Amino acid sequence: MVKKVFLLTVMLFAAAGLRAQKQQVMLDKVVAVVGSSSILYSEVDEYARNMVAQRLAEGYTTDRDPHNEALEALLTQKLLYNQALIDSVDISAADIQTRVEEQLQNMIDEEGSIPKLEAKHHMPIFNLREILRQRYEEQAYASSMQAEVVNKVSIIPGEVERYYKHIDKDSLPLIADQYVYAQITRFPRTMTEAKQRTRERLLDLRERVITGQAKFENLARMYSQDPGTAMRGGEMEPTPLASLDQAFADALAELKPGQISEVVETQYGFHIIQSLEKRGNIYRFRHILLRPVYTTDELSTELNFLDSLVTEIRRDSITFEQAALRYSDDASSKMNGGIVSNHDVLERFNAFDAKLTVTKFLKEDFGRYKSLDDYNALSRLHVGEISDAYLTEDMMGNQMAKVVKLVQIIPTHVASLNEDYLRLEEMALTAKQEKAFREWLTKKIDGMYVYIDPEFRGGAFENKHWVK
Structure with a gap:
């Protein structure tokens, strides 16, 4: 977070x-x-x-x-x-x-x-x-x-309201153009095979460490896809189990110092973990993270599928909302007509009240939390238009194909309490x-x-x- x-x-x-x-x-x-x-x-x-x-x-x-x-x-x-x-x-x-x-x-x-x-x-x-x-x-x-x-x-909310009422209105920030958009995402149908290939790669790396052919930290620097730890030989900061993904924590808890886990699947991908030290409830460890990688043909299949789907939507044979519900792999948006919620902004502001659901994205939100591929596609569209299919990655770095629809552009305006509460909360x-x-x-x-x-x-x- x-x-x-x-x-x-x-x-x-x-x-x-x-x-x-x-x-x-x-x-x-x-x-x-x-x-x-x-x-x-x-x-x-x-x-x-x-x-x-x-x-x-x-x-x-x-x-x-x-x-x-x-x-x-x-x-x-x-x-x-x-x-x-x-x-x-x-x-x-x-x-x-x-x-x-x-x-x-x-x-x-x-x-x-x-x-x-x-x-x-x-x-x-x-x-x-x-x-x-x-x-x-x-x-x-x-x-x-x-x-x-x-x-x-x-x-607390009352403090935000008092801050807004007492601030010099000339000091209120301008909120730049914001985008509301919908999406349909598709992971390759060969995900099972790609996951198996990833497991096999990690098992090979694990075997090389166990047999003394290589050091864990050297392999982490060479192969791990975790940018935060790869340069440190896969070592994370000492941390309690409660702050880790549950599957990762369960595997780490079973290890003694020096031992290496079997392959562990988490929301971030696949890992092997090496325990280094335990002091109380604080663990030191290394890990190597790999994510499924698809062949060009596997990715092209989903691009072609989405391009065909876009053609049908543009012909009014099916609505974007119907297509999202039927074909999108994004569980968080498909039930809402494909409309994308800015969950990352909510997390950034520690705001989880249902009334604060945010579907507006500043350009900087794409650069900070989401792929700029989405912004590049949206910036070429008029309201109501649908992009061609393109390849991108989700927040976890998993490859996928996607199309987006520009639903609304909210023009640049002075921040208001009703429309821009979270931005004002950050200022306060x-x-x-x-x-x-x-x-x-x-x-x-x-x-x-x-x-x-x-x-x-x-x-x-x-x-x-x-x-x-």
């Missing part, structure tokens, strides 16, 4: 941090200290230059002094980091390691070789790796700490989270050791408590 979190924007890019490291010989001046963490002028300068460059690339600037803004952002990050250590906040060491290695490899590729990279930064690669690790670790702790603060904030929640974080931050500033060099105290800090 996608969580709404107002997180600190971290703009200290890893490579920039390494450039700052080289400048410390000349600019090794501590400008501030928060808890046990110091801030060098070189860090502030590099942060400010990157911030300005990013904003220029996005087409805007601000009147605030960039060095002062950079210093306050770094003060906030250091405080969050120190508080995270005090509160024993959890982070994913595996994720940090993956990010470090990816960044390091990008830097090596950019320079052409490891020796050239070491020569550029005047230090051996293991020092570069450690600098990256420390920087990513600090950022991870800071982000996790802020998430812990704002994720405790919730909102974000505002409440920001307020809660500012109050929390002020309290922590007052309770933590903070020193700012007198030369750098004259800036316009948004939080006046930094200067004590």
Whole structure:
């Protein structure tokens, strides 16, 4: 589930941090200290230059002094980091390691070789790796700490209504064009055969690990279709069974550390799982995910079927609604004339009340939650028209054929409470989270050791408590 979190924007890019490291010989001046963490002028300068460059690339600037803004952002990050250590906040060491290695490899590729990279930064690669690790670790702790603060904030309908009534109407957002559409989806009729092929591939991978021909983590990097874990050798963050798919959790619970499961089918596809460790109800494990893959002929069969069906609909031999009910494989829309509900937006906003059923999609909703193939097809249609058949994937990455019908376009308009409740709820929640974080931050500033060099105290800090 996608969580709404107002997180600190971290703009200290890893490579920039390494450039700052080289400048410390000349600019090794501590400008501030928060808890046990110091801030060098070189860090502030590099942060400010990157911030300005990013904003220029996005087409805007601000009147605030960039060095002062950079210093306050770094003060906030250091405080969050120190508080995270005090509160024993959890982070994913595996994720940090993956990010470090990816960044390091990008830097090596950019320079052409490891020796050239070491020569550029005047230090051996293991020092570069450690600098990256420390920087990513600090950022991870800071982000996790802020998430812990704002994720405790919730909102009720009455607060959304009060927010709407008191907000300056000129501040209300414009809601861009929204699309209401219907669909007919078809998975290949050979799904059983494709699933069996997938099982056999996983059984082969399992056999290679068990017989010592390959390591599980290496096969995960090569073959797993889970983008979130493949680069980490299939390892997920430590998690309780309750947060996993039931079939996956049942299989994992039966394993002892080091053991590998049989093939497990879940809503996401097919897996083999390797148990690593169990501490209480928290499990560490790796997995390899594969999804059924179809041949060109298998997919073409469904495309041809849908194209023929579209021809019949355009001839008025059958209505789109009748065709969806009779032929669509999408259980969530076929009973409603094929009309697609924006379940992902409901989940994003934690809204599951039946009255909040959403059938409207912004363009950004397609890019964030659904395939852009749907938007590309709809953008070429007039209201009431039906697309030709095309190949796409569902949210789980399963291949299928689809046709869509553009039912309605809701023009761009100013957000209203009746029509755009969930969008306004997001605004109200974000505002409440920001307020809660500012109050929390002020309290922590007052309770933590903070020193700012007198030369750098004259800036316009948004939080006046930094200067004590």
